[in-house]
Amino acid sequence: MTGKDQRSFKFWNELKRRNVPRVLAIYAGTAFIILEAADIIFPRWGFPDWTVDLVLYLLLVGAVITFVLSWIFDISPGGIVKTAPSKSPASVRKPIVSNIIIAVLIVVIGVLMYPKLFRNNDSPLGGSNRSSIAVLPLKIIGDDMELNFFASGLVESLTHMLSKVGNSNQSFSVIPPSEILEAITASEARKKFGVSLVISGSIQMDQNSSRLILNLIDAKTQNLIRSEKLDYSKEKNLIIQDEVISVMVSMLGLELESDTKALILLGGSTLNDANELYLTGRGILREGVETEKVIDDALDLFHSAIEQDSLFALAYAGMAQSYTMKYHFTLDAAWNDESLKYSRKAVELNDQDAYALMSLAASLVEKGAYEEALGYYEKSKEIDSTRANIFSELAYLYEMVGEMELAEQHNLKAIELDPDSHLTHYYLGGFYYARARFDEALLKFEKALEYAPGHLTIMHAIASCYYELEDFDDAVAIFEEILEQDSAQGRVLWNLGSTYYYQGDFEKAISSYQKGLRYTPQNYNLHGALGRAYLFSDKEALANESFQNAISIGHQDITCPDIKFATWFGLMGKKDSANFYLERLNPPGYPKDLDATTAYIIGELYLILDREIMAYRFIESALKRGYGWRDVRYSPLYRDLDHDEEFQEMLARAKKSKT
Incomplete structure (x- = not known):
C-alpha cells in the first residue's frame, strides 16, 4: 500500500472513529425528509418556487457545518463532549457489519438526494415525442359562485392561448377545454387523455386583491416540477391574462415570442372590468347550459363587456355563441340572425380568431348559405388545422350539401386529431345513424361513452341504435337507466313508449307517453303516439281524445303536414276528413x-x-x-x-x- 493510500485509509478510519459518516447519514436522511416536505407543502401554502431551492442550499450549508461539528464533538451518555484522541487502531476498530450498513445507507440517501441536488433546469418538454398538456380546473378558495364562473372562463381562455403557443412552435399540444369540465387529478388526466404534463392551481379573490397559484406536474410520476404564485391588486388588475400566459410558458422552459404573444392577445381587451365580465360569461357557458335563463345571464355579461370596450372582439364572439345556443334551445330563427350579426362583427374586429370564424360559418349553415360558410370554415382551418371540431363542423356542412364521402372523411380526420374526445366519435356515430348504418353508429357511440361515462345524450344514442336494430330489450334497459338519473327526459320517455309499443306492451307505452307529455305538452306527434297505444289497447274513447288533441295542436303549428291530419282522422274512423287531407296532399x-x-x-x-x-x-x-x-x-x-x-x-x- 502506498503512502497516499495509507493516509486515505487512516483518514477514513478517523472519520469512522469520530462517527462522521453515521452523523452525515442521519443528517442526509433528515434533510431528504425536510426537502420532500417543502417540495409538497410550499406550493400549497403559496410560497414561490425559489423557496424550495433556498431550503436545499441551507441544507447543503448545514451539511458542511454538521461535518465540522461531528469531527470535533461526539455524543456520549453524559452529553455532547469533545472527541478524544485516538488511542490505538485496535481500540477503534468497529464491526464490519456496521461499516456495511453505513455504506449502504449513504448510497441510498445519495440516490434519493441526487434528483434534488442536481435538478434538470431544462424544459419539461424534453424528448423526441411531442408533449401533451392538460390544464385542469382551478381550485376555488372560498365559496363565491361568481368566482367559480370567472375561474372556469379563465381556464378556458388560458387553454386556448397555450394551445396557440404550442401550435406556433410545434413543441406541445393542449387538451381542448371542452374535454376537461370537472376536477380530476394528474393521474386521472394521464389515464384519460394520455398527457405527459398537467397544469393545476388555485384562485382566491376579494374586493381588493387576488392570488393565482399555478403548478406544473409530471403526470407520470406525480412530481411537482415548478410552481408560481401571482398576486394582483385591484388597482393593477385582478388577473392579467398576458402575464399569466407568459408565466405558464416560462414554467414549460420556453420563452413567449413577441409575434406569438401578439397573436394570442389579438381580439382581447386591456380593460380589467370588461375582461372580468367576459371571462365570467365564458365560464357560465362552459359550466353547462340547462335553461334559457343561463344563456341570457351569459348574454348580459358579454353585452356589458362590449359596453365597456366596443372593440372587444372576443366578447362579440361570446355573444354570437350564446345566440347560437339560444337558437338551438328554442329553434327560433331570429336568434340565429342575431348570432350571424355578432359573428360578422367579431370577425371584422379579429379575422384570426378560429372560433369566431367557426361561429360565423355555423350561422351561415343554418341560413343555407353553404358556399360562404365553407369559405369561413376553410379559413379557420388554415389558422389552426389541429382543431378537431373544425373538421367535425365541416363534416356536418358537407352532409348538408349531400357530399357524404367528404363528410365521412372529415369526421374521420376529427377523430385522428382528437381520438380521446367523446365528441368526435359521437359526431361520426351520428353521421352513420343518419345514413341508417346502425351497427357502425352503435360502435362509435359506445366508443364515445368510454371517454364520457354516464353521458346521457350518448346513452340515448346507443339506446336509439338498439331500437333501430330491433333489440328492444337492450333499448328499454338503457332508456330506463337514463330516466333513473334524469326523469325529466321527455324525448327519452317518448322513445321508451315507442319501444314498449312495438313490444306489444301498450299499458307501459301509455304510461311512458303520458309522462313524456308532462314535459312536452304541445308535441302533436306524442299525442298521436299516445292515441295509437290507446287504440290498440281497445280504449277507443281515450284514443280519439288523444288524436283530437294532436289535431288541435297541429292546427296551431304551420309546420304540421297534411299527412299527419289525414292519418289521425283515419285512425279515428273519420274517413271523409282523412280523404280531404289526402286529396289536399295530392x-x-x-x-x-x-x-x-x-x-x-x-x-x-x-x-x-x-x-x-x-x-x-x-x-x-x-x-x-x-x-x-x-x-x-x-x-x-x-x-x-x-x-x-x-x-x-x-x-x-x-x-x-x-x-
Whole structure:
C-alpha cells in the first residue's frame, strides 16, 4: 500500500472513529425528509418556487457545518463532549457489519438526494415525442359562485392561448377545454387523455386583491416540477391574462415570442372590468347550459363587456355563441340572425380568431348559405388545422350539401386529431345513424361513452341504435337507466313508449307517453303516439281524445303536414276528413317519385283507409329501399295481415329486392 493510500485509509478510519459518516447519514436522511416536505407543502401554502431551492442550499450549508461539528464533538451518555484522541487502531476498530450498513445507507440517501441536488433546469418538454398538456380546473378558495364562473372562463381562455403557443412552435399540444369540465387529478388526466404534463392551481379573490397559484406536474410520476404564485391588486388588475400566459410558458422552459404573444392577445381587451365580465360569461357557458335563463345571464355579461370596450372582439364572439345556443334551445330563427350579426362583427374586429370564424360559418349553415360558410370554415382551418371540431363542423356542412364521402372523411380526420374526445366519435356515430348504418353508429357511440361515462345524450344514442336494430330489450334497459338519473327526459320517455309499443306492451307505452307529455305538452306527434297505444289497447274513447288533441295542436303549428291530419282522422274512423287531407296532399301516383319515408307513411294511410292495392304499392316501394320493416314486423296495424296472401307476396318481393 502506498503512502497516499495509507493516509486515505487512516483518514477514513478517523472519520469512522469520530462517527462522521453515521452523523452525515442521519443528517442526509433528515434533510431528504425536510426537502420532500417543502417540495409538497410550499406550493400549497403559496410560497414561490425559489423557496424550495433556498431550503436545499441551507441544507447543503448545514451539511458542511454538521461535518465540522461531528469531527470535533461526539455524543456520549453524559452529553455532547469533545472527541478524544485516538488511542490505538485496535481500540477503534468497529464491526464490519456496521461499516456495511453505513455504506449502504449513504448510497441510498445519495440516490434519493441526487434528483434534488442536481435538478434538470431544462424544459419539461424534453424528448423526441411531442408533449401533451392538460390544464385542469382551478381550485376555488372560498365559496363565491361568481368566482367559480370567472375561474372556469379563465381556464378556458388560458387553454386556448397555450394551445396557440404550442401550435406556433410545434413543441406541445393542449387538451381542448371542452374535454376537461370537472376536477380530476394528474393521474386521472394521464389515464384519460394520455398527457405527459398537467397544469393545476388555485384562485382566491376579494374586493381588493387576488392570488393565482399555478403548478406544473409530471403526470407520470406525480412530481411537482415548478410552481408560481401571482398576486394582483385591484388597482393593477385582478388577473392579467398576458402575464399569466407568459408565466405558464416560462414554467414549460420556453420563452413567449413577441409575434406569438401578439397573436394570442389579438381580439382581447386591456380593460380589467370588461375582461372580468367576459371571462365570467365564458365560464357560465362552459359550466353547462340547462335553461334559457343561463344563456341570457351569459348574454348580459358579454353585452356589458362590449359596453365597456366596443372593440372587444372576443366578447362579440361570446355573444354570437350564446345566440347560437339560444337558437338551438328554442329553434327560433331570429336568434340565429342575431348570432350571424355578432359573428360578422367579431370577425371584422379579429379575422384570426378560429372560433369566431367557426361561429360565423355555423350561422351561415343554418341560413343555407353553404358556399360562404365553407369559405369561413376553410379559413379557420388554415389558422389552426389541429382543431378537431373544425373538421367535425365541416363534416356536418358537407352532409348538408349531400357530399357524404367528404363528410365521412372529415369526421374521420376529427377523430385522428382528437381520438380521446367523446365528441368526435359521437359526431361520426351520428353521421352513420343518419345514413341508417346502425351497427357502425352503435360502435362509435359506445366508443364515445368510454371517454364520457354516464353521458346521457350518448346513452340515448346507443339506446336509439338498439331500437333501430330491433333489440328492444337492450333499448328499454338503457332508456330506463337514463330516466333513473334524469326523469325529466321527455324525448327519452317518448322513445321508451315507442319501444314498449312495438313490444306489444301498450299499458307501459301509455304510461311512458303520458309522462313524456308532462314535459312536452304541445308535441302533436306524442299525442298521436299516445292515441295509437290507446287504440290498440281497445280504449277507443281515450284514443280519439288523444288524436283530437294532436289535431288541435297541429292546427296551431304551420309546420304540421297534411299527412299527419289525414292519418289521425283515419285512425279515428273519420274517413271523409282523412280523404280531404289526402286529396289536399295530392300524392303522386308512383311511389318511386317520393322518398322512402314519405312513401311508407302514405302507404300506411291507404291501409288505414282500407285501400289495400294502393297501400301495398307504396309500402313495397318503401320496403325495397329499406324503410318500414320494423313497423311491418312489430306494429299492431299489421297483425291481421299474417294470412293475407297479397300482403305476404308483396313482402316476399320486397325482401328479394332488398337482398
